[in-house]
Amino acid sequence: MNAINRQMTLRRYPDGMPRAEDFQVIEGAVPDIGEGEVLARAIYLTVDPYIRVHISPSMSVGYAPTTPLGAPIPGEAVLEVVRSRHPEFREGDLVAGFGGWQDYCALKGEGLRKLDRGLAPLSAHLGSLGMPGLTAYAGMTKLAEAEAGQTVLVSAALGGVGAVAGQLARIKGCRVVGVSSSAAKCRWAVEELGYDACLDRTAPDFRDQVAAACPDGIDVDFENAGGEVFWAAFANMKAYGRVIVCGLISDYNADAPPPGPDQSPNLLRTIALKRVVMKGLMVADFWDLRPRFLQEVGGMIRDGRFKSREFIVEGIENAGLAMIDMLEGRNFGKTVVRVAEDPLL
Numbered sequence: 001m002n003a004i005n006r007q008m009t010l011r012r013y014p015d016g017m018p019r020a021e022d023f024q025v026i027e028g029a030v031p032d033i034g035e036g037e038v039l040a041r042a043i044y045l046t047v048d049p050y051i052r053v054h055i056s057p058s059m060s061v062g063y064a065p066t067t068p069l070g071a072p073i074p075g076e077a078v079l080e081v082v083r084s085r086h087p088e089f090r091e092g093d094l095v096a097g098f099g100g101w102q103d104y105c106a107l108k109g110e111g112l113r114k115l116d117r118g119l120a121p122l123s124a125h126l127g128s129l130g131m132p133g134l135t136a137y138a139g140m141t142k143l144a145e146a147e148a149g150q151t152v153l154v155s156a157a158l159g160g161v162g163a164v165a166g167q168l169a170r171i172k173g174c175r176v177v178g179v180s181s182s183a184a185k186c187r188w189a190v191e192e193l194g195y196d197a198c199l200d201r202t203a204p205d206f207r208d209q210v211a212a213a214c215p216d217g218i219d220v221d222f223e224n225a226g227g228e229v230f231w232a233a234f235a236n237m238k239a240y241g242r243v244i245v246c247g248l249i250s251d252y253n254a255d256a257p258p259p260g261p262d263q264s265p266n267l268l269r270t271i272a273l274k275r276v277v278m279k280g281l282m283v284a285d286f287w288d289l290r291p292r293f294l295q296e297v298g299g300m301i302r303d304g305r306f307k308s309r310e311f312i313v314e315g316i317e318n319a320g321l322a323m324i325d326m327l328e329g330r331n332f333g334k335t336v337v338r339v340a341e342d343p344l345l
């Protein structure tokens with residue numbers, strides 16, 4: 001094959017918030033495939049917060065080992081099979097798999113999932129119908145114990161996880177309060193996603209706004225942010241409330257602990273006095289929920305009860321910038337990068 005394989009790699013590890021110069025596109029060969037593998041061409045690449053963990057040696061954890069400099073940045077992608085040596089895949093199949101930020105990848109057939117062309121736009125398979133959506137579905141159906149009439153607060157309210165968590169809570173009959181970072185994003189959360197209210201976390205009186213929007217307290221804090229957003233929510237938890245600790249994006253670019261006194265006594269005192277329960281959420285515990293999740297959330301997207309919108313950035317050369325924009329909250333919905341023509345458009 002004569003094609004060139006463009007790969008978005010790291011030139012150096014970011015120090016704090018990544019910068020455009022930390023990334024570089026290099027050109028490599030299209031890989032060969034062995035028995036049981038497919039060669040796939042990327043159509044959409046995901047830009048997820050967990051990728052930030054992969055590109056920083058000091059943050060390396062078991063599920064996200066550090067990416068070597070010069071190697072394609074890891075992440076899931078929507079792909080088209082261009083050659084197959086696996087009995088279950090044929091040229092032209094549309095699949096999702098961990099191809100990384102590059103045009104072509106060789107993947108074992110076992111690591112791929114075939115995509116239903118009729119369910120939703122292809123890009124949704126990295127967002128509402130992908131890993132972020134499954135995370136929200138697992139948190140809301142297995143951990144949150146939210147009931148109709150209860151108040152659910154969702155941070156990063158428009159994103160891959162938040163938009164699904166918020167809409168599932170709304171459909172359940174909860175009062176749903178979103179948190180985002182601008183008036184325009186908050187308006188979209190209310191008008192398009194059906195949040196009852198959405199608060200701008202950058203407002204100087206944000207804490208007061210949380211108290212005013214949740215006059216009876218918060219039953220479920222679906223926590224995607226951490227930091228100031230978490231503390232504002234936590235101060236308003238209702239007795240027996242649940243905090244679903246999904247993500248702490250406010251901390252992902254921090255190079256030092258926050259200044260000020262140790263907050264753990266405040267945390268533990270409130271947990272005890274209000275009998276608040278904190279539950280950690282890791283999507284890896286819930287892969288087996290995927291068929292039910294696709295049926296339920298996919299069905300609601302198809303019949304129009306559920307909105308799914310991706311923030312589509314064009315071109316692999318812009319993948320690093322797209323990640324910076326996502327970390328700084330400039331994305332309107334789940335970020336994906338389109339690197340080739342979408343055959344379904």
Ligand SMILES: NC(=O)c1ccc[n+]([C@@H]2O[C@H](COP(=O)([O-])OP(=O)(O)OC[C@H]3O[C@@H](n4cnc5c(N)ncnc54)[C@H](OP(=O)(O)O)[C@@H]3O)[C@@H](O)[C@H]2O)c1
Nearest residue numbers: 049156159160161180181225247248249250281282283329
């Ligand atoms: N536990 C798991 O298994 C699992 C799986 C997937 C994702 N997650 C976590 O879920 C969270 C959301 O992920 P996602 O994929 O849905 O991302 P996303 O919401 O599509 O994009 C990230 C959003 O985070 C918000 N944000 C950025 N900096 C922030 C800050 N300093 N304080 C508060 N909010 C900030 C911004 O939203 P606004 O501008 O709207 O505030 C930004 O748009 C992340 O923390 C991620 O790590 C966890």
